[in-house]
Amino acid sequence: MRLNTIIIYLFVGVFLMSCSSDSDNDNGNVDPNNPKAGNQLPLGSSANDLLSDQNFSNLAIEIAVDDNVSVSNSALIDLEEFLEARTFKTNITITQRTIESPEMSxxxxxxxxSIEDNNRTLYNTEDTIAVFILYLSGQSENDEGNSVTLGTAYRNTSLVLYKETIDNAGQPLNTPSVSEIESATLQHEFAHLFGLVDIGTEAQTPHVDPDSQGHCNVEDCLMIASIEFASGMIGMNSVPSLDPQCINDLQANGGR
Ligand SMILES: [Zn+2]
Ligand SMILES: [Zn+2]
Structure with missing residues (x-):
């Protein structure tokens, strides 16, 4: 018997635009006069640069944390393992710093x-690709009823997590812990930066969800659009993993 069922959607940003996987720049820096340009491209356009070590051997992740929230340590450890498993980066660093809460929820x-532009300090350098993760309290304005946004990947190297929404999603009975939901959200959104599904990393087999751009149609896959935590994650002792088809796509685009 299901007492409490919540449908939680992990959304790709609505301004997800480009599925282009062709790169006409060899190191991600499109404008030599703008050192930030390589980090201001559409979602999915740096998939290969994030997965392979061809243009960048290192990955530097900067996490900017709203001073009203805190980051789950175990979610970060999971993220690091996920990145080590899927990329060919020699060094992966994660640095965290607190920012003043924008309080604009x-x-x-x-x-x-604009919050990113005001707070981001790490951009691509010669051999290091930089990723910005924003942790905010409050919600996305796209939330409607029980359909809430836990996180969004919105540029080629940028994603946001709505920590208050994640905390609330972990409250009802029969749902996984807050840190498991946070961990799943982090990996799901990062996998969008990797170009999944078919948004910069071409799908090698037909597993694209026809109803939700950027998502997988394999039940239990990390990249499924909706995760019904009340029943969908019961029986799982950890956060969902990528299914073999998603992993195959990443491997075909330079991933491990
Ligand atoms: Zn998604
Ligand atoms: Zn999948």
């Missing part, structure tokens, strides 16, 4: 971009 997509 609910957040629009353009507000997220």
């Amino acid at each position: 609910p957040y629009s997509n353009s507000e997220i971009v």
Whole structure:
């Protein structure tokens, strides 16, 4: 008997635009006069640069944390393991720092971009590709009823997590812990930066969800659009993993 069922959607940002996987720049820096340009590209366009070591041997992750929230350590450990398993990076570093809460919830997509632009300090360098992760309290303005946004990947090397929404999703009975939901969200959104599914990393087999851009149609896959935590994660002792078809796609685009 199901007492409490919540449908939680992990959304790709609505301004997800480009599925282009062709790179006409050899190191991600499109404009030599703008050192930030290589980090201001559409979602999915740096999939190969994040997965392979061809242009960048290192990955530097900067986490900017709203001073009203905190980051789960175990979710970060899971993320690091996930990145080591799927990429060919020699060094992966994760640095965290606190930022003053913008207190503008609910957040629009353009507000997220401007918060990044005001707070991001790490950009691509010669051999290191940089990723920005924003942790905010409050919600996305796309939330409606029980359909809530836990996180969004919104640029080629940028994603946001809505920690208050994640905390609330972990409250009802029969749901996984907050840190498991946070961990799943982090990996799911990072996998969008890797170009899954078919948004910069071409799908090698037909497993694209026809109803949800950027998602997988394999039940239990990390990249499924909706995860019904009340029943879908019961029996799982850990966060969902990528299914073999998603892993195959990453391997075909330079991943491990
Ligand atoms: Zn998604
Ligand atoms: Zn999948």
